[in-house]
Amino acid sequence: MQTHYKTIVISDVHLGTKGSKAKEIARFLKQYRCENLILNGDIIDGWQLKKSGSWKRKHTRFFNRILKMIENHSTSVFYLRGNHDDFLEQILPLQIGKLHIQTDMIYESWGKKYLITHGDVFDSVTTNLRWIAYLGDMGYTFLLWLNRVVNHYRRKSGLPYFSLSQYIKGKVKSAVSYIDQYETELAKMAKAKGCDGIICGHIHKAECRLIDGIEYMNSGDWVETMSALAEDHEGNWQLIYYNEIDFKGIQIDNQTSAGSPDLENERPVIPLRKVSFELPIDDINPPSYRL
Template identity: 75%
Template structure:
């Protein structure tokens, strides 16, 4: 049985890049169902797609999974724009059935109000000095490339995964200071809006803590951390890490059949024969 949550929040999937863990996030959304799915920015990486990124079938499968959640579970999906998918500015706000595309939103649950935003609007570098933001993005992309190389050799030696970019961010004082300031400023913004908490992404650092009486919730990312926020029906939030999920509890055989059906997406196959078929021949139909 799937675990069903009231709300799941994911962010920073960066579809269109080599570092995106598209298969993992799609598998995660097979494991869990929810009433509300909030995709909090940088789901599609428009910046990389303009440069050297490429769109793969696995990236499309993520949206197939999202659509299946809408169809099968009647999930309400909210896609909030981030700085890497800022092309959405041209169409938002937009609502089509259970799908809403927004800049940000107020989420109310169990007597509490949460301001939900990707977080880049509070990043003065990204907002005011866009060329520096692009330069920082190039540096992070390089770190991810180097990280893949480092971990390739670590796997060959039987060593566990090592996040180079997280290590660098943890060692560079200016990066640590920036993250602390970022979290504090977002908490202040939530308070100014009369909210009890803030839900964000952007900095690829999952977090669930209290800052001066405000719940600060960051869903992390699906490039390295592979994490999401989940709210139960009593209003309790938790961070779920993909690497800590026991997928053996799933009914794997049923999911394999469902995936094959999705991939084929046929209702019938044409019959091919070298000899003339009898008049009463009925070709097989696949439902």
Template identity: 80%
Template sequence: MIFSVYIEIKTRSVKTRFKTIVVSDVHLGTKGSKAKEISRFLKMYECENLILNGDIIDGWQLKKSGSWKRKHTRFFNRIIKMIENTGTKVFYLRGNHDDFLEQILPLQIGNLSIQLDMIYESNGKKYFITHGDVFDSITTNLRWIAYIGDVGYTFLLWLNRVVNFYRYKRGLPYFSLSKYVKGKVKSAVSYIDQYEEELAKMAKAKGCDGIICGHIHKAENRMIDGIEYLNSGDWVETMSALAEDHEGNWQLIYYNEINFKSSEDHVILPVQNPTHQIIPFKEVSFNKSDDPDLENPSFRL
């Protein structure tokens, strides 16, 4: 008797390796934070340098109504794996929502460095990297107004979830309410334009070729008066990051545009004429996750 056995082989494509990846405004500790998505994103790519450009942890919300969940811890577990497995150098820069870091700045533990800002040199160019709140007169001089603005933005995000829940039920695509509001309010548009121009001026004053920032939750990659202006966006709505290849070219990567399915293919190979009949064992499941990040790895630095 002739038996034909088919073996399923799972092949993974080689990970794209960048020189540097920049993410900002993750706001861990809030309901709007896309912690699962950014952990999955960082698992897709490898990089020599990972720059966490501020507002990674939302200390403001954690003091009020925020809560820390397992998915928020998994984000840092992913960072640790990047350090241990591929030797990634991680730079965590202070933002206004994680300004509690000022109490320990500067701090370096192995490949992890926590600091205020930095000058990044690559392929003959210099970039000034900062979260961006230091150039925002509202967050630096009128902190109470900034808190009120934070409450309003939090309400918009809550309303955004409600609106998109009903849109999802009706089969409609995602709609960013806060982005729509900011786009309609002339003062907000004017503020963003002025913010970007001021940052470009600061980079030029420091003798840099470009500026890399976050803070305003608006991803951007454009030239302003000869200065390369780069904004990594956020992981509350936009879900975007900046990535630099080894030739010094920068690009914006959006989570919703990544084809995760292409990273894993299944190939079925036939095996002809086995010498004996194969009797399968019974399958036993212990409900163990296939994803090591979803287990309980030790959290260490």
């Protein structure tokens, strides 16, 4: 099972909330290595921390894992601002060694360019009507609470996990329409910037598909979906779901490799192309599109 990737993108961890799967994502990052880790917004939920959220030790462990990735594997980490961690605006842009904190970015790999942004800039409700966004956040928080109650009884009955929010998103016509429009507008923006693809988060819906010739990729979230985007060393992208990972198999593979140093030498060397990161060029885009 492949556990070493060129680039991994995660978003919407929402540390500081009850729904955040901090332990799971720390375990994920302990098993999976990458040269570039992109934290694509809403990693820390500043909105909830201001209200009823709380910071726990497991949330700190997540960042400890990030620091170990930088120290032990020389991983380059890019933290992009989202709407729930908009407090980062006060320090943007900032670089400390291999840790970069910025608004968004252009990622170039294997002859392709990808615009990477959290995606809330295209959400007119979040951008222009902040009080409505807060109400929506309260509704989603209640839905997650109700979801935990429902799944508590489902587990007792031997039933699998059921996502109430994903079910509602798929059934309510206005939600379906919003998601479709959101994805289409992001694809248009990527094309306007001369990019081959767009990588985002924000709507908590993992997806990889083509929209008018543009690669649209959404990393999902670590509240319910628990998913990440990963690029291998040949430029292929895929979604990885935490609930589908065979962690026992990964541990066996790691132990086998550690016990047989010759195996490392027998592995084919894959030529790596240089990855370049730069801020998007705003000359061809209205300033309002910036976060």
